[in-house]
Amino acid sequence: MTHTPHRLEVHHANIGYGNKIILNDLSFQIPHGARVAVVGPNGAGKSTLFKTLVGLLPLQSGKILIHGESLGAHKDCVAYIPQREEVDWKFPVTVYDVVMMGRYGQRGWLSRPSKQDKEIVNNSLEKMGIANLAKQSIGELSGGQQQRVFLARAISQEPHILLMDEPFTGVDVTTQETTLNLLDHLREKEVTMMISTHDLNLAASRFDYVLLLNHKLIAFGKPPAVFVKENLAQAFGNSLLVMENGMMLVDECCPPDEEHHHTKSVVE
């Protein structure tokens, strides 16, 4: 029996900075068009995993395959939406400029934007409901609008795999909804999505798979199979409270080196 290659395969990957390994012996396969929530405590290695997938961090050992070919063989097929704190919002670029950057990979080094590029950029802006903001500086936008700019840029990249780091943290309800609608839209286009989140309810209700990390793979599978006591205890340690009626609480406070926000999630 032959299979089409999985969209994304990770085989025994060790990932880290220098001698420090952050993710040990990671192995999982994500099929076409799946929507995966990447869950784990702060510092578990979620961002590190994403940075490796976009090619920012080298693999220490192991293999990462996209469509059966190793990372980097497919030039533009991974798009990454950074956390808001990672962006220099005072940089002199407009919304349009940022979204157009998503097209830079498709074009030759020296060529100017084609008609098609412009069309794709305008469609992306339209889709995220920010076409009217095209000429604004990114610094003038609200937090939710800023996130939508980067969503629009990711769409304009026409990726096969979309990575999003904490898109649901600290944004308004409109942006959260727009983001979720976009995910539905991208699912129709069979885009594989990996999204890190602290919102375990969202992970359990709106995602096909959950990837639970804490410096290694704790569990990967359908949400009901992953969100069981043993796995959560392994991932969250003392932050997990199991009630007598089977309810489990996870409390994470004060992430290191980040804004101090308090995340509380409840899983049935």
Add this chain to the structure above:
Amino acid sequence: MDFLLEPLTYQFMQRGLIASVIVGILCAVMGTYVVLRGMAFLGDAMAHAILPGVAIAYIFQGDLLIGAGVAAILVALSIGFFSKAGTIKEDTAIGILFAAALSLGVALISTIQTYAVDLSHILFGNVLGVSVSDLWLIAGLSFLILLTVGIFYKQFLVISFDPVLAATLRLPAELLRNLMLILLSLTVVVSLQTVGVSLAAAMLVTPAATAYLITKRLFPMMLVSALIGAISSIVGLYISYYFNIVSGSAIVLTATLLFLLGFLYKRVKSI
């Protein structure tokens, strides 16, 4: 009218003016990257680091610009070498090389008889000593640098704004960063004659910082910065002529005044 034309009756003034304007524009354009990428310290270091090269060229009566160019590229590559793979932080590497190069430069120059005059020319520029061949060299190098910026505009924009996107698009970020460092060092070399090493850093930062205050896209920022650089050079040179002060200082002070105006404008506008 005579007030404006009189200085231009001297050929050395004509050459000085053309050289200053070219350098003003070049520094201002490269300066946008310096300001946006937070490389002000690097620019300053680079400017001082070329001193030994200049001194050696001077002692052996070679071309100062070539001496400066070799030194600048050596220092740029050394900074990359010492800070590679995070052995030491980049700004620490810059700090060490900056001080060492400056000391070496002064040590070499102090062996020359006419030490004081030569040093002041190197540090603060001697725009009135620009020869015809200097002018050609300044114009040629500036054209090449600006052409390169034009060619790699997209790539430089992405690596400056969003290194992660650059990685995602598989741009050779390391190569582009090194190219930018080389362009920056060549810019400093070209400014040697007009504003001198110690003021080149100011011309890299001040016009671009002013443009940053009043524009909201990279390309307009470059244009406004270039305009400010050109105006500062022209006004500064006239001030230098009529008040008999060092041209480099006059140019930088004019640029600083324009920055203060831009800063005030921004503050008033935001109220």
